Amino acid sequence: MLDPYLIPDTDVLQNKLGIADKDILEKAEADITYLKLLDIDAWFENKPLNYETFLEVHKYIFGDLYEWAGQIRTIDIYKEEAVLGGVSLKYGEISSIQLQIETIIDDLNQVEWTDISVEEMIPLFSDLIARLWLIHPFREGNTRTVMRFAGLFANAKGFPLNSKLLRDHASYVRKSLVLYCVDEVSEKEYFLKIMADAINDF
Helix, strand or coil: CCCCCECCCCCCECCCCCCCCHHHHHHHHHHHHHHHHHHHHHHHCCCCCCHHHHHHHHHHHHCCCCCCCCCCCCCCCCCCEHHHCCECCCCCCHHHHHHHHHHHHHHHHHCCHHHCCHHHHHHHHHHHHHHHHHHCCCCCCHHHHHHHHHHHHHHHHCCCCCHHHHHHCHHHHHHHHHHHHCCCCCCCHHHHHHHHHHHHCC
C-alpha cells in the first residue's frame, strides 16, 4: 500500500522544509524537536489533561515540520524492531485510536497519584504510559510525544518526572517500551527501571 505521508517514490516524509533527503530530514527533525521539548512546559501551563491536549503536544513538537502534526494517522504502521529480531509490535487499530487514547487518559486521571506510595505509583503509571505508547497514534513522533505528555501529566499531578533523564536516554526508553509491550514474553523490568529512576530523581 502506498504511504500518503511520504514524498512519492521515496522513503522520506513529506515536510514543510522541502527536504527530500532522509538523513538531512532526521537531523533537522532532531534539532527542531529538541528545542521544542525544552520550551514545552511554558506552553503547557494550565492546559487540561485530556485527548485534545495530547494531540496538541504532538502538534507543538512537530508542527514546524509536518502538516499532519497533531493529527491521528490514517494508515496502519509496521516498524521493524531490532530488539525483536525485525518483528513489529501490533499497534493501535485506526478505527479506535481516539477511543483508546481517551480511555487511557481517563484511567490516568482517575488515580489519586499523591495518595499512593511510590512503590505503587511506578508500575501503575509506567503501565498506563506504555499502553498509551503502544497505540502509536501518529505517523511519526510517538515516543517523544507520549513520554513528554507523561512528564507534563506527572508534573501537573504532583509527582515530577525527570524528563531530561528520559530524553537523554531516548534510545533506551524506546527499546524498553518495545520489550515491555511484547504480548507473550514481555520484559517489563527495563522500562520500569528507568521510570523509577526518573520519578525518584526528584
